[in-house]
Amino acid sequence: MGELCDRQKNTNVRLSLPAVCIVWQTAMIILFGVFIRYNEESSPRWVEYRKAKNISSDIENDFYFRYPSFQDVHVMIFVGFGFLMTFLKRYSFGAVGFNFLIAAFGLQWALLMQGWFHSLDYSDGKIKIGIENLINADFCVAGCLIAYGAVLGKVSPVQLMVLTLFGITLFAVEEYIILDLIHAKDAGGSMVIHTFGGYYGLSISWMLYRPNLDQSSRLQGSVYHSDVFAMIGTLFLWMFWPSFNSAITDHGDGQHRAAINTYLALAATVLTTVAVSSLFQKHGKLDMVHIQNSTLAGGVAVGTAAEFMLMPYGSLIVGFCCGIVSTLGYIYLTPFMEKYMKIQDTCGIHNLHAMPGVIGGIVGAITAAAASESVYGHEGLINTFDFEGEFKDMVPTRQGGHQAAGLCVAICFGVGGGIIVGCILRLPIWGDAADDNCFDDEAYWEVPDDEETFPQVPQYNNHMRNKDV
């Protein structure tokens, strides 16, 4: 089959892929050499810094506040996103392997892009990095991995590298606009990560619409074991989401509260997802697609408000709604979008990231607008919303408006950026597969033969053995 398609359409990336990897990695080395340095907490000068600031103990190094959350986020990026996409029967290598590739490239480029906007030390023109930069780089990468979910199985690794290069760039800009200029808060990235990433991927998928994709329909489903592999991704995303939403929030109560809210929202989502999945299936049987994806929608939707006083019951309500919305999205919206809007969304990221992300942005705006000193306390309100410096006159209601503005920016960047990048990816030079050869690892991977998996029945094995020896 692989051979067949090579004749029809050339998926040979033997020159383009190595070239892109080597050139871009070399560029990273040069740019890191020019710009990236350790910050005062990760350089040997920490000892002197500590004394100068009279910090009483090494344990107050930001590393100890954020490293455990960082590692959890790291697992979500590589195992979570990677394995969530292994559900296809013959695209597990591409799912976990290309996820690995673009994440590893993306985080380097993200350190630079985000560094220029947020961590540039104007005294010497260097970017000073610490653990928080690594977390933000992982976040930035998440946006592109979400986009990958929409085009899973339909693009070449070279296209993915391009998608990531532009995705990271767009991300850093919209993040700077939303967080710094507009002064919206978005701890868990409902807007900055999920809304942007979702619409970015959907727009690209729309630009790369394949009218004859049904020629690959035989490979578009899952098999028993691939669904179990996908559950590994689902569960690691689900379990570590509290770390995702609390990783860069304020020390102390900020991280504490964000973790609690996320934990609760996700729990509620599971029940409503199961309810809707069962209710809308023949014989009330559960659909693995819903369990694997919609159960995560609650984590996306509390991303913005997780650090606010959303209240435990508020988190449950958000989770409750998202489980329903997301599952219904898989049942009705995804087929509709494919049929009438020419958007082929392989993993249904619209239901898992885009919609819940928008809900999260709205929830965040409302929660912010409803904030008050009576609930947060005087200092608490200032700390939580950073009503300091140029924003010291900011009030909750206006903050709500800024949150809403931030959401719009995220959507615009996602859609606009996706369309532009989609145009670039339509060029016939990227080595993507033919319509009848999508969702197939044969195109880009050396795939082993599977006969030997069941070596009972001697005569069969002998037959095989003659073939491979």
Next chain:
Amino acid sequence: MGELCDRQKNTNVRLSLPAVCIVWQTAMIILFGVFIRYNEESSPRWVEYRKAKNISSDIENDFYFRYPSFQDVHVMIFVGFGFLMTFLKRYSFGAVGFNFLIAAFGLQWALLMQGWFHSLDYSDGKIKIGIENLINADFCVAGCLIAYGAVLGKVSPVQLMVLTLFGITLFAVEEYIILDLIHAKDAGGSMVIHTFGGYYGLSISWMLYRPNLDQSSRLQGSVYHSDVFAMIGTLFLWMFWPSFNSAITDHGDGQHRAAINTYLALAATVLTTVAVSSLFQKHGKLDMVHIQNSTLAGGVAVGTAAEFMLMPYGSLIVGFCCGIVSTLGYIYLTPFMEKYMKIQDTCGIHNLHAMPGVIGGIVGAITAAAASESVYGHEGLINTFDFEGEFKDMVPTRQGGHQAAGLCVAICFGVGGGIIVGCILRLPIWGDAADDNCFDDEAYWEVPDDEETFPQVPQYNNHMRNKDV
């Protein structure tokens, strides 16, 4: 096959499952709205609280003492328990999926039940939650997941929701009696979690005895890959057990010592499990069932004594014995119980949780009774056993007695509660599968067809199929 059984016995949960999920989740939202609030460490008032208590740094927020352990426990609950049960050839969806469902519901109900008993702020009648409550909720859920192991593949998701609702309730009550009234210590829950959960599940399984279960025997085994999936569960449980036993112990040496003791006990268990497994098999071949389960018994059995001065060699001895007892249990006791006691224990939780839990309770009682100021130091003894307030006159020997009393309470609640809940679950309204259709995901899941996994060599497949149809 799925179709077939639908005619014989109705496994259609299309109305009951969604109804239960929606109703219970709605109830949770209302109860959380009425009762659950953030505690002083997770609310924005933390800043003021810190100053009032003059706590020098945010790092002393309990979040930083317990969050890493919490995340490890969380992984044990969802990936550990979930994947440990995926060993059956055609019940992996049910294992990991229903584990996910009942854990997500259970932790919400646990926050309420345990909150009323332990975290109720009498000043305003609210339950104030922080990271420690999340850990305890996960612990509480563990009891029900253990019980699920006994009835795996034989009950419907609706029955599991009922099992969990009552299980959490019973757990919170027995936990309150054992820890608060009797003042027994049980950091890792050998008694409170494992003994209770084990006997709760076994009693339910006894009440739900299926005389003709052998009609499903074709599905009761594992396949090669499902055994590898189960090892994912085993290893995450094994690796993170030190976090489980140290998650809620005292700050400082308490958590430190509990982690060390658990680490050592588990290591010893692995060797004796391998020894017994090999010794009792034809040709000395190892049995995956033992490696997957008995290697964990040591962690269960040091649960109570982990925070005491069990000493490193003491931990090794406990692990040594449990590996032997648990493996022999799988070889002799499980078949015996099925044949003569009408207890069908799918995962052998009696060998992994119930027996080691009882051993753990006894070890805890002995270790407590043997405690002395010469070993613990004056303050150390008081801190470790909380000989304060109304218990300031307590002495180690008497503490030993209280530990033993606690163990009895756990057993009684497990057996008694299991019988009552078992009666309820025998009602013919729950949509459980027929005897010839147990251990089969077809009953409750949309299961994909597996042909595409091996598109090679048709004749072989046909040959095989004639054998199994």
Next chain:
Amino acid sequence: MGELCDRQKNTNVRLSLPAVCIVWQTAMIILFGVFIRYNEESSPRWVEYRKAKNISSDIENDFYFRYPSFQDVHVMIFVGFGFLMTFLKRYSFGAVGFNFLIAAFGLQWALLMQGWFHSLDYSDGKIKIGIENLINADFCVAGCLIAYGAVLGKVSPVQLMVLTLFGITLFAVEEYIILDLIHAKDAGGSMVIHTFGGYYGLSISWMLYRPNLDQSSRLQGSVYHSDVFAMIGTLFLWMFWPSFNSAITDHGDGQHRAAINTYLALAATVLTTVAVSSLFQKHGKLDMVHIQNSTLAGGVAVGTAAEFMLMPYGSLIVGFCCGIVSTLGYIYLTPFMEKYMKIQDTCGIHNLHAMPGVIGGIVGAITAAAASESVYGHEGLINTFDFEGEFKDMVPTRQGGHQAAGLCVAICFGVGGGIIVGCILRLPIWGDAADDNCFDDEAYWEVPDDEETFPQVPQYNNHMRNKDV
């Protein structure tokens, strides 16, 4: 097949394996009883110790500095190494199961061996252990697991226990010589762990050369799902490597910097691995063997220098080179070594551990030699390189020489120790498999039959098959 080989060569370990496990575990208990105690941070005397040293908070207990990293390292040892080796189509049980067995034994023996050299309290002749000892024990075990990779599928569990007993012993001695006598620094163990472990395994494999191993060639490949399982190991190793290299470095900036450097090196390795893998394959298709293994080489190679001022771009350069070297090693060196040097390296540890380890040692020597007060600051230089006590007159250039000396010691111990242990393992008493029965779980495991995995209706399958064939 299993039966067949039992007649040819006896793989029955029914007496030897249990005997070794029980005897050695009993010895551990006795030795722990005589030697191992809790240190001041894990004993109840911590409360008094704290006051004596006036440590302001429990959070300054070393447990909170290192426990999260410890758990990550623990995952690397059991899931990382275990699953990385599951790639063989019929040796997944042996890969993950025997890895589990020897790691559980090894860490106990390591606590004793390393304790005698590093943690012996001369006042009472006891070894005082805390969290750092557990991490070092895991490190020590890593050396033996690396060696296992070279002989995977060709040795019996009894041989593995012997390999581990001697491996741990040799490790503790060479570690003492390199770190304490020579005063080389090796935070991530490029020399102490990877170089030693790699050459130890390769020498043993050379001693156990099997001229007719091609008789097992039918089992030497992977199958689709086994490659996905192996990716679980790869990713957990890759993600947690920053914890591995920073687990025992200095509190504060030491751990912080080591994590950053490792994170960056690994990212760069992924891109060059993909580039070389694609460039050297027919049609530019990627080879899973390279993605599973070579992507980790960067973590190995920054092990020594991770805590130094390697600089972010320096880390990228190291990763860049190692991805290329390691992948080319799999393509050219491994076949060459098998054909002309009689070294059969099942997992290619020479490319993943030995070579990158040597590179890491050299990088460490250069980075140390290049250190200066202008970069590290006066105190920073002393802290980073421990220029204290008897080494207070040490200078960076000389430190570089000591680093190089350390590398040589590691190689000598690896090669020498491997040859000696290899001789022992050649004795005909260990129950290893015949040449035509290697890489087969049948020899040491009860393997389930796999028919039931596809219980669907024949005619439908044929219909399907006609469509895709």
